[in-house]
Amino acid sequence: MQQDDDDLDGLVRKRIRALRVAQGWSLEELATRARLSQSTLSRIENGQRRLALDSLVTLARALDTSLDQLVETASDDVVISPVIDRSRDQKRWPIRAEPGVTVIRQRITGPPPENPAAMRAHPGREWLVVLSGTAVLMLGNRRFRVETDQAAEFPTMLPHAIGAAGRPCEILGIFDREARRHHQDATADARRGPDGG
Numbered sequence: 001m002q003q004d005d006d007d008l009d010g011l012v013r014k015r016i017r018a019l020r021v022a023q024g025w026s027l028e029e030l031a032t033r034a035r036l037s038q039s040t041l042s043r044i045e046n047g048q049r050r051l052a053l054d055s056l057v058t059l060a061r062a063l064d065t066s067l068d069q070l071v072e073t074a075s076d077d078v079v080i081s082p083v084i085d086r087s088r089d090q091k092r093w094p095i096r097a098e099p100g101v102t103v104i105r106q107r108i109t110g111p112p113p114e115n116p117a118a119m120r121a122h123p124g125r126e127w128l129v130v131l132s133g134t135a136v137l138m139l140g141n142r143r144f145r146v147e148t149d150q151a152a153e154f155p156t157m158l159p160h161a162i163g164a165a166g167r168p169c170e171i172l173g174i175f176d177r178e179a180r181r182h183h184q185d186a187t188a189d190a191r192r193g194p195d196g197g
Helices: 002-023 027-034 038-046 053-062 067-071 177-192
Strands: 083-085 090-094 102-108 125-132 135-139 142-146 151-155 160-164 169-175
Touching (some): 002 027, 002 038, 002 067, 027 053, 038 053, 053 067, 102 160, 125 177, 135 151, 142 151, 169 177
Antiparallel strands (some): 102 169, 125 151, 125 169, 135 142, 135 160
8 A cells, every 4th residue: 555655646746747847837937836935846846745735736726737637546447449330430439537528530421411401500519630531511601621630629509510522531529428419319310311210
C-alpha cells in the first residue's frame, strides 16, 4: 500500500510540473495564480513538501483542471478495441473519461440528400474530421465542402446531413450521448422504411 501511495504522490507532482510547463508558466507565475509562495510550489514539485489537499485543490484550479484529473491514476485498460458495425460501415470507440461520448469512424459512399426533409436536427454535440476524400456537409440551407484533414463542428439543432463529394470519403466523428442516440434512431427509421415496417 505504501508503494502505491508513493507512486501516486510522484505522479501528481510530475503532473503539476508538466501542466505548468505546458502552459509556459514559470514557478513564479503558477505560484501567483495558486496564491502559494514560489518556494512552496518548488518544494511540492520536487517532493520536499507534503501534498496537502487544500494545496492540490488550489493548484488544480490554477492549472484549469479538476482535482480528479490531477490525482487520477493510470488504468490498465489503456488500449480500446473498436466495436465494428458492418451494417453501417462504422467502427465505434467509447471514451471512458467522458461516459456517453463516442468516437465513430465511418465510410460514406453516397452524396448528401437533395431533399431538405431528409436532414435531421436534434439535441447534442458533434465534431468530425475527414480522414480521406471530400465530405459535403449540409447545414440548414448552406453547403460546405470539408476536405481531407479539415474538421467541422456545428450546432446539431440546425438540420444537417453529410455525404461524399464524388468518390467515397472516410470521417472520424465525435458524438455526445444525445447526438449518437438520435443518429442511431435515424438509422433504425431508415431501415424500417417509410411505412415503419
